[in-house]
Amino acid sequence: MGMRLSVDPGLDPAGYTFRHDIRVRFAETDAMGIVHHSRYLPYLEEARVAYLRDIGHPYTAWQADGIESAVLECFVRYRQPLRFDEVLTVHTRLASATRTTFQMAYLVTVGEEVRATAVTVHGLTVQGRPVRLPAWLSEHVR
Amino acid sequence: MGMRLSVDPGLDPAGYTFRHDIRVRFAETDAMGIVHHSRYLPYLEEARVAYLRDIGHPYTAWQADGIESAVLECFVRYRQPLRFDEVLTVHTRLASATRTTFQMAYLVTVGEEVRATAVTVHGLTVQGRPVRLPAWLSEHVR
Amino acid sequence: MGMRLSVDPGLDPAGYTFRHDIRVRFAETDAMGIVHHSRYLPYLEEARVAYLRDIGHPYTAWQADGIESAVLECFVRYRQPLRFDEVLTVHTRLASATRTTFQMAYLVTVGEEVRATAVTVHGLTVQGRPVRLPAWLSEHVR
Amino acid sequence: MGMRLSVDPGLDPAGYTFRHDIRVRFAETDAMGIVHHSRYLPYLEEARVAYLRDIGHPYTAWQADGIESAVLECFVRYRQPLRFDEVLTVHTRLASATRTTFQMAYLVTVGEEVRATAVTVHGLTVQGRPVRLPAWLSEHVR
DSSP: OOOOOOOOOOSOGGGOSEEEEEEOOGGGBOTTSSBOGGGHHHHHHHHHHHHHHHTTOOHHHHHHTTEEEEEEEEEEEEOSOOOTTOEEEEEEEEEEEOSSEEEEEEEEEETTEEEEEEEEEEEEEETTEEEOOOHHHHHTOO | OOOOOOOOOOSOGGGOSEEEEEEOOGGGBOTTSSBOGGGHHHHHHHHHHHHHHHTTOOHHHHHHTTEEEEEEEEEEEEOSOOOTTOEEEEEEEEEEEOSSEEEEEEEEEETTEEEEEEEEEEEEEETTEEEOOOHHHHHTOO | OOOOOOOOOOSOGGGOSEEEEEEOOGGGBOTTSSBOGGGHHHHHHHHHHHHHHHTTOOHHHHHHTTEEEEEEEEEEEEOSOOOTTOEEEEEEEEEEEOSSEEEEEEEEEETTEEEEEEEEEEEEEETTEEEOOOHHHHHTOO | OOOOOOOOOOSOGGGOSEEEEEEOOGGGBOTTSSBOGGGHHHHHHHHHHHHHHHTTOOHHHHHHTTEEEEEEEEEEEEOSOOOTTOEEEEEEEEEEEOSSEEEEEEEEEETTEEEEEEEEEEEEEETTEEEOOOHHHHHTOO
16 A cells, blocks of 8 residues: 555564653543543654654754654554553654654553554655755664 | 554545545644644544444444444555545445454545545454454455 | 623523534543543534534635634533434524624534533634624624 | 532632643644644643542542542633643642532643633532532542
8 A cells, every 4th residue: 555654663662762651531531441542643642742852853843943744654553452540651763764754663551561552654844845854863763 | 563454445436335524623633734643543433433334234233232343453644634624535445354353444535635545453342352253244345 | 710701502492593413423432431521612613613604704714814713711511421423413603792702602412402501702813913803793693 | 501610710829739730742732823722621631630649539449439520511711822842730629519519620821821720510420320429529628
């Protein structure tokens, strides 16, 4: 299907460079008593924003430069459900970069238990047009 | 990454068996002025629920039988953004089925324009345990 | 508490000038098995947008004129829960208008049953500054 | 309109007994570039859950006892918008209690700036039926 997505997230937390904790809100659960599958994407986004802040390139600085990050693709594998009030850890790494797109890999755990893995593919745009990635991005690929 | 997801959604509406229209809510947009990427999953779900109703197996009847449908994987490719007040069409088909999982393929269009393609992989559970798919499901695979 | 909100929504559908139907999505339910209380506000918004389209002043036309509608206050009274797959009707009317703010009243029903009542208070802004309401708005007050 | 809501939240942080910080997610913004008005309710809920944990009566313990907390009414006054990546503080207090309902008051600030005030009214149910409030609740009213 012409997938750009090529990264294998991996189940070992040691393979990730950053971790970010989030507590599940009641509003994020559904009538099956678990976190709705659409609600994982804002968790990944929150972790991604925290990661960029951590490496000194906060997303608000990108915005100030007129750069927007478009999500081109996403993949989530739901392994075990998340429940209300659980504290999940999103392990994150910048997993690959070409001249115009980059891929982020995610491992979601609660304590020692793996709950999900995911990959998102991004491009950068200025005034709606794709632009080349800044040089610093590729230095962070792990 | 151990993906079950194997279906190619395809860009031709003729390859789908069901279509469902949804108008974008303002609440679904984000500060980039477009529909947030997490908001596509409830659109796909709404179309899936409408499809199951259309083929005479509404999800509420599944629930009455104690059957729940778990999302195991999802993949979305965002091709062109969706905007407030646009009416999108979710073209849907039941694209594959094994004894315990099935895959739904989606094409999202606005008029003639392709906006996204997607696949979701599902399993069925009774009291939290995976069960075999009902026989009627595989008859609908296209 | 300095509330602007002053309108009594009323329980009789005959007191409203517009109705709009919405089917509950699974994504809108929570772990209590009912629609989460935060999810009513997008329902009201969808009905408000449909109402403005119906009276010939679609919100997209406001946006084209650089006018934005800010929500200043909201009040919801939850009378009976909403559940997955129910089709709710949002009865709507423009209930009051001053020179700079207007109030919308809502009655949410499923069939003959009242599920909720609500009021939202709005102001209009151009480039972030409050502006006077257009003359046509007050003509629609009921 | 038969409002139960009677509490004046107040603009002075000193009038609240608990505070909880939340950073705005990008997914919570809308096409006006600010946090969508429906997204404040999950913030209030997160603060309420944190407050109950703080006073030694976590909501998960209520659930274990078969008690559910129903939102009966909500009121929000939006004073100044919230934006992406801002860290808001939700000041919270248990503001009143009758035998069957209680009211929570909220003040939302960013630094020294007031952004919103709100009140929610709650009842408790066991198996869907209203029950009397536990004695400890009224001891916390401020």
